[in-house]
Amino acid sequence: MYIPLTYNLWLILAAIGKAFGGRMPESGIPPWPFHLANLLVHCTNAILVMLILRRAAGIWPALAGAAIFAVHPIQVEAVAWATGMKDLLSSALGLGAILTYLRSAEAFRDGDAGKGHRNYSAALLLCFLGTLAKPGIMGLPIIAAALDVAFISGLRKSVLWRFIGLTATVLPSAYWTRNIQHIDGYHDNLHWSFRPLIACHAIGFYICKIFYPTGFAVDYGVRPINVALSHASIPVASISAAILLLPLRLRKHRAICFIAIIIFLAGVFPVLGLVPFGFQFYSTVADRYVYVSMMAISLAAALCVVRLKPRFAMVAVGLLVACLALQSFRYATMWRSTVTVMVQCARVNPNSTVAYNNMAAAVSKVANLSIKTRESSETPVAPAWAIPTAVADEILNLSEAMYYHQLSISTRYPVALRNLIFLAGARGRYGEAAELGELAHRCYWHDQWLPPPSIVGEYEMAWLYTELGNVERAWYWMALHLYRNRSLDEGTRTLLKRLSALGDTGAVE
Numbered sequence: 075m076y077i078p079l080t081y082n083l084w085l086i087l088a089a090i091g092k093a094f095g096g097r098m099p100e101s102g103i104p105p106w107p108f109h110l111a112n113l114l115v116h117c118t119n120a121i122l123v124m125l126i127l128r129r130a131a132g133i134w135p136a137l138a139g140a141a142i143f144a145v146h147p148i149q150v151e152a153v154a155w156a157t158g159m160k161d162l163l164s165s166a167l168g169l170g171a172i173l174t175y176l177r178s179a180e181a182f183r184d185g186d187a188g189k190g191h192r193n194y195s196a197a198l199l200l201c202f203l204g205t206l207a208k209p210g211i212m213g214l215p216i217i218a219a220a221l222d223v224a225f226i227s228g229l230r231k232s233v234l235w236r237f238i239g240l241t242a243t244v245l246p247s248a249y250w251t252r253n254i255q256h257i258d259g260y261h262d263n264l265h266w267s268f269r270p271l272i273a274c275h276a277i278g279f280y281i282c283k284i285f286y287p288t289g290f291a292v293d294y295g296v297r298p299i300n301v302a303l304s305h306a307s308i309p310v311a312s313i314s315a316a317i318l319l320l321p322l323r324l325r326k327h328r329a330i331c332f333i334a335i336i337i338f339l340a341g342v343f344p345v346l347g348l349v350p351f352g353f354q355f356y357s358t359v360a361d362r363y364v365y366v367s368m369m370a371i372s373l374a375a376a377l378c379v380v381r382l383k384p385r386f387a388m389v390a391v392g393l394l395v396a397c398l399a400l401q402s403f404r405y406a407t408m409w410r411s412t413v414t415v416m417v418q419c420a421r422v423n424p425n426s427t428v429a430y431n432n433m434a435a436a437v438s439k440v441a442n443l444s445i446k447t448r449e450s451s452e453t454p455v456a457p458a459w460a461i462p463t464a465v466a467d468e469i470l471n472l473s474e475a476m477y478y479h480q481l482s483i484s485t486r487y488p489v490a491l492r493n494l495i496f497l498a499g500a501r502g503r504y505g506e507a508a509e510l511g512e513l514a515h516r517c518y519w520h521d522q523w524l525p526p527p528s529i530v531g532e533y534e535m536a537w538l539y540t541e542l543g544n545v546e547r548a549w550y551w552m553a554l555h556l557y558r559n560r561s562l563d564e565g566t567r568t569l570l571k572r573l574s575a576l577g578d579t580g581a582v583e
Contacts, residue, residue: 105156108156108157108159109154109156111159112152112153112154112155112156112158112159112162113153115159115162115163115166116144116149116152116153116162117144118166119143119162119165119166119169120140120141120143120144121140122166122169122170122172122173123136123139123140123143123169123369123372124136124137124139124140125173126169126172126173126176126221126369127139127140127369127372127373127376129176129180129221129225129226130221130224130225130373130376130377131373131376131377131379131380132380134379134384135375135376135377135379135380135387136376138375138376138379138387138391138395139371139372139373139374139375139376139379140372141391141395142368142371142372142375142391142394142395142398143368143369143371143372145395145398145399145402146284146287146368146371146398146402147287147288147290147398147401147402147405148283148284148287148290148361148364148368149361149365149368149402150290150361150402150405150406150409151290151292151360151361151362152165152361152362152365153406154405154406154409155292155362155409158362160207160208161208161210161362161365162365163204163207163208164204164205164207164208164209164210164211165204165211165365165366166204167200167201167203167204167207167211168200168201168204168211168214168366169366169369170200170204171196171197171198171200171201171204171214171218171240172197172214172217172218172221174193174194174196174197174200175193175194175197175218175222175236175240176218176221176222176225176226177189177193178190178191178192178193178194178197178236179222179226179227179233179236180226181193182227182232183226183227194236194239197218197240198239198240198243201214201215201240201243201244202243202244202247205243205244205246205247205248206247209244209247209248209250209251209344210344210345210363211244211341211366212244212247212248212343212344213339213340213341213342213343213344213366214240214244214340214366215237215240215241215244216237216336216340216343217336217337217340217341217366217369218236218237218240219233219236219237219240220333220336220337220340221333221337222236224329224330224333248344252349264298264299264302268298268301268302269347269348270348271301271302271307271308271311272298272301272302272346272347272348272358273346273347273348274310274311274312274314274315275296275301275307275310275311275314275358276296276342276345276346276347276358276359277314277317277318277339277342277346278310278311278313278314278317279294279296279310279359280342280359280363280364280367281314281317283361283364284364284368284371287398287401288401289422290361290405290418290422291418291419291421291422291423291426292360292361292415292416292419292428293356293357293419293423293426293427293428293429294357294359294360294422294423295356295357295423295425295426296357296358296359297354297355297356297357297358298347298354298358301358318335318339330373330374330377331374333373334370334371334373334374335370337367337369337370337373338367338370338371339367340367341364341365341366341367341368341369341370342363342364342367345358345360345363346358356426356427356428375391379391411436412432412433412435412436413433413436413437415432416428416429416430416432416433416436417429417433420433425483426483427480427483427490430476430477430479430480430483430490431476431477431480431489431490431493433476434472434473434474434476434477434480434490434493435473435493437470437472437473437476438470438473438493438497470497470501473497474494474497474498477490477493477494477497478494481494491510491511491513491514492514494507494510495507495510495511495514495534498510499534499538504538504541504542505542507538508535508538508539508542508544508547511534511535511538512535515535531555532551532552532554532555532558533551533552533555533559533565533566533569535547535551536548536549536551536552536555536569536573537569539551540569540572540573540576543576545573545576548573548576549573552569552570552573
């Protein structure tokens with residue numbers, strides 16, 4: 075689902091890329107404007123985190139915490155992924171809302187009501203815009219109120235009223251998202267009593283990734299059904315619960331630990347699995363979900379720096395940031411292409427349907443592009459980057475093998491069926507393509523999770539059966555196509571004429 079604010083920004087970045095050159099042969103849009111924009115927004119977010127933490131720990135500890143926020147490897151996915159702008163933009167607006175909220179709280183505390191109302195109005199506006207970029211920041215009012223109580227206002231009635239105002243700005247987007255997000259078939263139909271277990275398992279997973287930053291991937295395969303059936307889920311959930319209850323045993327730093335835990339949980343609360351969401355078809359956990367929650371780790375790091383000797387703190391933070399930055403750079407190099415990202419994903423999660431499907435799609439795209447370039451080239455010599463035809467055929471065979479391997483892992487993934495259909499049709503194996511198309515539509519009616527056009531349309535099925543000479547099945551699919559699409563385009567008219575010529579059905583006007 076594309077949120078309006080992020081989608082419009084993507085259109086602007088695409089226009090900039092086309093205007094200043096560097097077109098890519100596959101899409102016609104260069105990636106550098108998107109990556110540059112992501113990097114700039116991420117740097118802005120790190121600065122906003124520093125300004126927020128300065129109110130709790132001072133300038134130098136806040137700078138140390140912001141550096142950890144900026145270079146931690148778990149942040150790489152949101153920054154290196156071109157479409158991660160939705161996470162970065164919503165986080166930037168959300169962090170801006172928290173900063174202006176804290177400024178309004180300081181103004182009210184100091185008796186400057188006018189400045190307080192102006193900053194609070196700006197916080198409401200930024201919070202609302204952040205939910206338009208991505209509604210995943212619905213826990214922002216809790217984060218702002220926790221920081222207000224801990225470092226500015228204390229337990230006052232005014233904090234409650236400000237919290238209610240911020241909450242009112244995120245509720246419309248939350249309601250809208252919950253009602254339009256199609257989740258039927260995406261998540262496993264587990265009893266609601268399993269959801270706390272899934273949430274605690276997700277928290278434990280994130281804690282492990284934060285303190286042992288290795289083995290990152292875009293699809294971890296942590297589905298609800300896998301968590302429910304795994305023998306390791308209960309120990310991981312128990313450890314997560316124990317960590318959350320740790321502040322009860324800490325007297326001196328109990329309040330600060332509570333604040334950090336509240337901030338962390340509020341950032342990931344919408345995607346812990348307590349409420350079903352679409353991506354759970356692949357995994358409940360993802361690196362990008364903890365982008366804002368990393369501010370809790372930054373806060374804890376900043377408060378630890380305050381309690382250390384300055385020279386020791388400088389050396390310790392410098393070494394930590396350097397190690398994290400090297401690991402982030404190593405992980406970022408895996409994002410240079412679809413194949414490298416998906417190879418890493420398959421290495422981490424060998425049962426990833428996303429990895430094998432996307433690898434096969436990327437490989438077949440290169441081979442098909444090379445073949446088309448050779449066929450359309452008017453010169454006797456094809457471009458230097460073009461792959462020989464025999465090699466391209468072998469690559470397409472490898473692509474098909476990966477598609478079939480993906481289907482052996484999960485038959486409930488009709489996207490791979492769709493890609494196989496198009497690949498078999500492009501290679502002239504119409505019978506195989508038609509058989510796979512029938513299977514794809516049966517999967518849809520059984521699982522109710524993808525509309526038929528997103529798998530393979532009725533027009534394509536009619537075309538395949540026309541190529542096979544099966545007039546009866548071709549007319550069946552053409553009738554379905556005409557039922558869904560009452561207007562006749564040029565391709566439909568041409569196919570109707572071919573069907574009329576094949577069968578004894580009379581002329582078609």
